[in-house]
Amino acid sequence: MSPWGAWCCEPMTGEGMDGRRTYFVRGALGIALYAMLVLAPLSLMLLPPLSAARTVLLESSVALAFVAAGVIGMQFVLAVRFAPLKRPYGVDAVYYFHRQMALVALGLVLAHPLLIFLDDPERLGLLNVFSAQWPSRFAVLAALGVMGIVGASLLRRRLPVSYELWHGFHATGAVAIIALVTLHVEGSGIYATDWKISVFLVYPALALVSLGYSRIGKPLRRRGRPYRVEEVRQETPDVWTLSLRPEGHSGIEFRPGQHAWFIIGRSPFSLEEHPFSFSSSALAEHGGFDITVKELGDFTAQIGSTVVGTTVYVDGPFGAFTTDRHPAPRYAFVTGGIGITPVMSILRSAADREDRTPMTLVYGAKSLNDLAFSDELDALAERLDLAITYVLEDPPEDWDGEVGFITREIIERATGGHQGHEYFTCGPPVMTAVVEGILVEMGVDRRRIHYERFDLA
Ligand SMILES: Cc1cc2nc3c(=O)[nH]c(=O)nc-3n(C[C@H](O)[C@H](O)[C@H](O)COP(=O)(O)OP(=O)(O)OC[C@H]3O[C@@H](n4cnc5c(N)ncnc54)[C@H](O)[C@@H]3O)c2cc1C
Known part of the structure; x- marks a missing residue:
């Protein structure tokens, strides 16, 4: 936040x-x-x-x-x-x-x-x-x-x-x-x-x-509350989803948009823990959930080769980046790259709750291949009161959507310039800082801007 x-x-x-x-x-x-x-x-x-x-x-x-x-x-x-x-x-x-x-x-x-x-x-x-x-x-x-x-x-x-x-x-x-x-x-x-x-x-x-x-x-x-990897799915060339299920316990309750720290395939005492947002709906009945991870450094580069059945330990949930904590008449989400993960959880949960609050998503990615979840997002737009604007840095020739980086004009076009939105922005620190600057410049009250930076230090 x-x-x-x-x-x-x-x-x-x-x-x-x-x-x-x-x-x-x-x-x-x-x-x-x-x-x-x-x-x-x-x-x-x-x-x-x-x-x-x-x-x-x-x-x-x-x-x-x-x-x-x-x-x-x-x-x-x-x-x-x-x-x-x-x-x-x-x-x-x-x-x-x-x-x-x-x-x-x-x-x-x-x-x-x-x-x-x-x-x-x-x-x-x-x-x-x-x-x-x-x-x-x-x-x-x-x-x-x-x-x-x-x-x-x-x-x-x-x-x-x-x-x-x-x-x-x-x-x-x-x-x-x-x-x-x-x-x-x-x-x-x-x-x-x-x-x-x-x-x-x-x-x-x-x-x-x-x-x-x-x-x-x-x-x-957490040793007494392990999870198992039930499925590993490839979303884009370098983004993978891990579905986790609790073993011998009922799992944790999280709010859509929150995150937790994960130890994957190591001892519960391991010092190597990584934070990832929950990407699935918060309403799953089996106590399990998904995380969606982009290959970035030494640990995440191996995420796609995680073996089904691997034990995972979870510390969480944490975070105030959740619409549950900020009731509003309409929401706007501005995300870049893997920053889509907590927003997926928010949108999937909204669909499960049959929530009809008007929502706008501005989703920037490098290329069409890097847009994770685009098919599901298009389907969610049918179920929810959701308008989506994709912004591609490097679009294909026949692309007729927004091009380049996310700008003030793009956000204003997508949101129709409404002032009643509660804004949620998530992604790399540089992107969230730029988007926050744009929103402030647009006259949005800082208290209506919430961000999750995928980097705490
Ligand atoms: C609140 C939060 C939610 C996140 N959610 C997601 C998500 O849903 N999907 C996703 O792909 N990524 C997410 N990230 C980013 C993810 O945690 C890092 O990309 C990952 O830890 C990088 O590890 P690495 O060893 O592969 O890369 P490295 O090259 O070792 O690290 C790259 C950068 O990631 C950060 N980082 C690395 N290890 C840790 C750690 N143990 N704890 C905190 N920061 C670390 C550091 O700033 C580092 O400079 C999130 C980060 C935060 C803070």
């Missing part, structure tokens, strides 16, 4: 006012708890026993460092996929916030020593890890760690490393940083004395709980 379409301003569910109020209350409580935990270390400066008064620069430096400790301590909680925590906001909005708070932490971590050195330039010697005391060494290592982790995340796509290697470095680096920050604070003994020391132990404890939940609790739970 768009970070602009904030939880507080959105109709939150198709289940009526009660559901909406529940999300609102849960969301507000979550934010209050987050703010409290981030600011808890700072509040220690005001509570007895107080330290001896020092210069304003030093006190400000410690204040910034305490906020940094709170922000860093909470990053693990933001990153963990704990559905009840993420549901009020949407999983990508929480990841977006996680990324922004990492930048805030970096700024605070750099400002902390800067103020110390401004107060007394002789303290620059604290940077010498060979001669400095242990608390200063921990601080230098923690600051380098924060710089390394933020830098590697910002540059991830340009680094010659796989997503999995980056992810491993990110997680272990984060654990190391929390340990170093705790050791630095406890060792420095500034404000963190007496009973106050225990406050700083809350963050490593939260990180441990988050890690234990992700790496032990979840895998154990």
Whole structure:
């Protein structure tokens, strides 16, 4: 969901006012708890026993460092996929916030020593890890760690490393940083004395709980709820659908448009999990569902050779990219390439529900061969109040439809310039950003624009 379409301003569910109020209350409580935990270390400066008064620069430096400790301590909680925590906001909005708070932490971590050195330039010697005391060494290592982790995340796509290697470095680096920050604070003994020391132990404890939940609790739970691949279907030269059926349990309930994380053909404890949207109707009675995957990198390149009967473990559902959560008089979907998958789930579910809400689909693809589901979409247009505009970058000679990339003119032609639409856009990050820009330029309220980016980092 768009970070602009904030939880507080959105109709939150198709289940009526009660559901909406529940999300609102849960969301507000979550934010209050987050703010409290981030600011808890700072509040220690005001509570007895107080330290001896020092210069304003030093006190400000410690204040910034305490906020940094709170922000860093909470990053693990933001990153963990704990559905009840993420549901009020949407999983990508929480990841977006996680990324922004990492930048805030970096700024605070750099400002902390800067103020110390401004107060007394002789303290620059604290940077010498060979001669400095242990608390200063921990601080230098923690600051380098924060710089390394933020830098590697910002540059991830340009680094010659796989997503999995980056992810491993990110997680272990984060654990190391929390340990170093705790050791630095406890060792420095500034404000963190007496009973106050225990406050700083809350963050490593939260990180441990988050890690234990992700790496032990979840895998154990999903081990008892396996799925089997029932069918593998080719949709286009490089897009495949996997039909999954629950084995020994009733399956999960998802909303059309949501996604989950999948471990395919590996142990439930495997670190290799990939997010895919559900592409089938949410109303299937057998508890099974489809995912539709485009060959892209090392993992997805093999998806077409998945053997029927392969075991799959599922973590989900997640996501606020669902019409169920945003009731509206008419919907417009603007998708590019494999971004059609959650929209297929929304349209198939609408057909099963005999929903007659007016809908418009603008679906861009490279060529006719790359248009997945076009026959089924044309059939759905007959059953639903659905108008479809296909846009081909590289059309065949006899093509009389839209050509090129999705533009403002194409969207306006397709939607008839209506302002009452709730817009859903999904696809590669560049495409969703461009479409969001176009919609804002058209005067669409940001709260009516929802997007799913097929890339969280
Ligand atoms: C919410 C969401 C829903 C998605 N739904 C679909 C879908 O329905 N169909 C589809 O084909 N694709 C979908 N994707 C994209 C899909 O997850 C990636 O294409 C796939 O994980 C790439 O893996 P790879 O190893 O083949 O490619 P790589 O070359 O390793 O990765 C390509 C890019 O995909 C992302 N990626 C890779 N591995 C992961 C991971 N484990 N977790 C998160 N991101 C990762 C990274 O940004 C990476 O740069 C979705 C992504 C998200 C975030």
